[in-house]
Amino acid sequence: MDCLSVQQDLDALREGRSSDGQADRLRAHLAGCDACRAFAADVALLRERLMAEPVPAVPASLRRRLREPAAPASVSLWSRRRVLPCAAALALALGLAFVLSRWRAPSDAPFVEHTVTLAVESAGDLPGVTLRLILPPGAEVAGHPGRAEIEWQDDLVAGVNRLRIPLRLREGTDGVLVARIERQNKVRELNVLLPDRRG
Amino acid sequence: MSRLLSFWRGRHDADSFEACVAPHMERLWRLALRLQGRPADAEDLVQETLARAWRHRADVLALDAPGPWLARVLTRMHVDRWRRRNALDAAESLPDPDRAVIEADTKETSSLATVSAEEVLAAVRALPDRWRLPVLLHDAEGYSLEEIGRMLGIPVGTLKSRLHRARSAVRKSFGDGT
Numbered sequence A: 001m002d003c004l005s006v007q008q009d010l011d012a013l014r015e016g017r018s019s020d021g022q023a024d025r026l027r028a029h030l031a032g033c034d035a036c037r038a039f040a041a042d043v044a045l046l047r048e049r050l051m052a053e054p055v056p057a058v059p060a061s062l063r064r065r066l067r068e069p070a071a072p073a074s075v076s077l078w079s080r081r082r083v084l085p086c087a088a089a090l091a092l093a094l095g096l097a098f099v100l101s102r103w104r105a106p107s108d109a110p111f112v113e114h115t116v117t118l119a120v121e122s123a124g125d126l127p128g129v130t131l132r133l134i135l136p137p138g139a140e141v142a143g144h145p146g147r148a149e150i151e152w153q154d155d156l157v158a159g160v161n162r163l164r165i166p167l168r169l170r171e172g173t174d175g176v177l178v179a180r181i182e183r184q185n186k187v188r189e190l191n192v193l194l195p196d197r198r199g
Numbered sequence B: 001m002s003r004l005l006s007f008w009r010g011r012h013d014a015d016s017f018e019a020c021v022a023p024h025m026e027r028l029w030r031l032a033l034r035l036q037g038r039p040a041d042a043e044d045l046v047q048e049t050l051a052r053a054w055r056h057r058a059d060v061l062a063l064d065a066p067g068p069w070l071a072r073v074l075t076r077m078h079v080d081r082w083r084r085r086n087a088l089d090a091a092e093s094l095p096d097p098d099r100a101v102i103e104a105d106t107k108e109t110s111s112l113a114t115v116s117a118e119e120v121l122a123a124v125r126a127l128p129d130r131w132r133l134p135v136l137l138h139d140a141e142g143y144s145l146e147e148i149g150r151m152l153g154i155p156v157g158t159l160k161s162r163l164h165r166a167r168s169a170v171r172k173s174f175g176d177g178t
Helices: A003-008 A010-014 A020-032 A034-052 A060-067 A070-074 B002-036 B039-055 B057-062 B067-084 B087-093 B117-125 B129-140 B145-152 B156-172
Strands: A077-081 A092-099 A111-122 A126-134 A139-141 A149-156 A159-170 A175-183 A186-194
Touching: A003 A010, A003 A020, A003 A034, A003 B156, A010 A020, A010 A034, A020 A034, A034 B117, A034 B129, A034 B156, A060 A149, A060 B002, A060 B039, A111 A175, A111 A186, B002 B039, B002 B057, B002 B067, B002 B129, B039 B057, B039 B067, B057 B067, B067 B129, B067 B145, B117 B129, B117 B156, B129 B145, B129 B156, B145 B156
Parallel strands: none
Antiparallel strands: A077 A159, A092 A111, A111 A159, A126 A149, A126 A175, A139 A159, A175 A186
């Protein structure tokens, strides 16, 4: 048995996946080969160090997102991307980019899926912000059928925070999606016309 | 009434989803952090994974062990990001390290016994992604080569070879390996 095969089969030996004959051959080789023994010892050390690596606790925002259906389900993703911090102090500057195609027609029409993206720029880290979405008739957040309002708490980080909202809209839906961001008695409100008729 | 039923159905889905995924959160977070490096990027990656898992919740809830499924989604999203950043293209334009002749590591003394844990971890972080991924998934997270092969879409034989090269490279970073 050559050294390369032994070094590549160490895991099978450790995990007990080697056949009896193969395990015997591996052990015999290891007993007589300094290089393979040193390699095996270092692999064990490497695994030990990696497994003992301290990892910070799961962020509260991730746990909240898991608890709140709004999190993974629908009001899914804040994407943290730092941009130049804006000069204004506490205020939130709201920007909006949304991509919606046209739709039209009757009230009982099937749902059409669209994603609205809100970009919220914050001058600094803002923990404990309340976000509320108020939906017009005929619109719902994917995963939350029939709910006209959804509210949850989240943290904003300095820079641009992007929130992707997967919506289900009945064809013909015409109304305004209100996104309200509240913190310490300060409220910012953003109205998004549905559907987008600019395209 | 149908609205009420829909609401409760949605609530039940959410509760079941949380009960199913919560036990895997720490492992997902640790893996994301190791893959991404920056906590903000790791958080994004986990959130994307959760969002996808929620979209496929019927499949996830039907699994006896959803951990490998979640890890696979997270890992593939990481790989996709890596590809989007053109890192793969850049890497492919270089000589493919997997095609070099693989040789046994011949150093006869331990390279890692006398170095600190932090130095070892730094050496792993410095590995190219194609070698670092198998080490992280196998040696740090404990997935089997077969599971990693399914996650990354790579044959087990190739993974064994990458794992050997990665371990060898870590050793060589603390000595000449001869």
